[in-house]
Amino acid sequence: MHYDAIVIGGSYAGMAAALQVVRARRSVLVIDAGERRNRFASHSHGFLGQDGVPPDEIAASSRRQLEAYPTLSWLEGRVEAVSGQVDSFTVTTADGESHRGRRVLLATGVLDQLPPVTGLAERWGKAVFHCPYCHGYEIGRGRIGIIGTGPMSIHQAELLTDWGDVSLLVNGAVELNRDARSTLERRGVTIEETPVDRIEGHADVVMADGRLLRFAGLFTAPRTAPNSLAEAMGCALEATPMGVQVRTDAESKTSVPGIFACGDVARAPHSVSLAVGNGAMAGAHVHRSLLWPETVQPVRDAVGTR
Structure with missing residues (x-):
């Protein structure tokens, strides 16, 4: 199947983004390695409507709501490589499976260097x-x-x-x-x-x-960094006071046409509520790029590391 969008990372930002796209009746594949950044915490706080709820309950409930949409597919696995170009990306998982998509959205979170x-x-x-x-x-x-x-x-x-x-x-x-x-x-x-x-x-x-x-x-205050996938895909990175993140523009676009990024991997500061809001906006931008493909332009003048 050739998906409209492949979301790499099924935590809060990734699910929020996917929700916007499936509600536009577009096909979405979410690939999730099951490594939510807040998996070590017993309760999540500061997230309106979910204050004090265990993170695994929030994630499970969100996934159930998302999977109620018929154009959503969910795959538990780890992405090893992304190749291709706008409208024809190939995402390869650790077990050797390949999946095709028109757009790719990175929502992989970051690694905490304690x-x-x-x-x-x-x-x-x-x-x-x-x-x-x-x-x-x-x-x-x-x-x-x-x-x-x-x-x-x-x-x-x-x-x-x-x-x-x-x-x-x-x-x-x-x-x-x-x-x-x-x-x-x-x-x-x-x-x-x-x-x-x-x-x-x-x-x-x-x-x-x-x-x-x-x-x-x-x-x-740990230093944060994306996993190696973003750099391997050619996405420009930038330094922040909190560490390194993927550089994006106001429309969640990375330096690689057709690849978007959201959540902790693309913005600071970090929290569940901020990740959800940023993910929802990124999902809308992905959908709009499908309607108006001429707007898929890379973010320019990246600073920091590459």
Whole structure:
């Protein structure tokens, strides 16, 4: 079958995009590897209508609604390669199957590059978070520790003071000039220069000097990056304060004609609600490109990496 659109990634942005296209009675294939970025979290917050609902329930309900449309096909698998051009793309999965489509939409999300602190990865999404709007309220105004990763940690520390008593654990990763230090101190942020040794318990940080700092929750600002598929497809990438993402224009088009991108892989900041909104808009742009193929032009002047 030759689909009108093939969506790579069946999480929130991908499903929101697919919904717009199938509601236009166009054929869509969603290929999903089952690796939602928030799969480690027990509950999703800050998403109107779904606040406090477990992420797997949101995803399952969304998929059921999407599959009610007869022009939707769903394939569980991992995409290995995309080739071809506008109106004639071939998407190949890890099991060697090939699928043809007129448009391709990347909704693969990003990979979180967590700081190499012992005990942190095991608590990611449970006691260690990145988004205060998603998880800050649940801290209950308790003590918040921020594991430093770079300049974004300073912004994170300032922002989180509305959610609790904040300590910035520099951990050798954050350079604090006089102005930054002064700003943090005015906001009541405690600055800990001693390196972090490990995290244990719920969110207890053992410092290199043996001190134990107990927190209600921890935050960190991981660097993010798309998987290798986007670059292999020839899509231009760009650097952001949060990491690397696929460069898109206002119509969700990448630098490759006929290939679109949405969600965390193409925009920052990141949250479920923002991904859904961006995905819905991207789906509409994909549909419009099918009606007016002369509008399928690549985004120009990409900056950053390629």
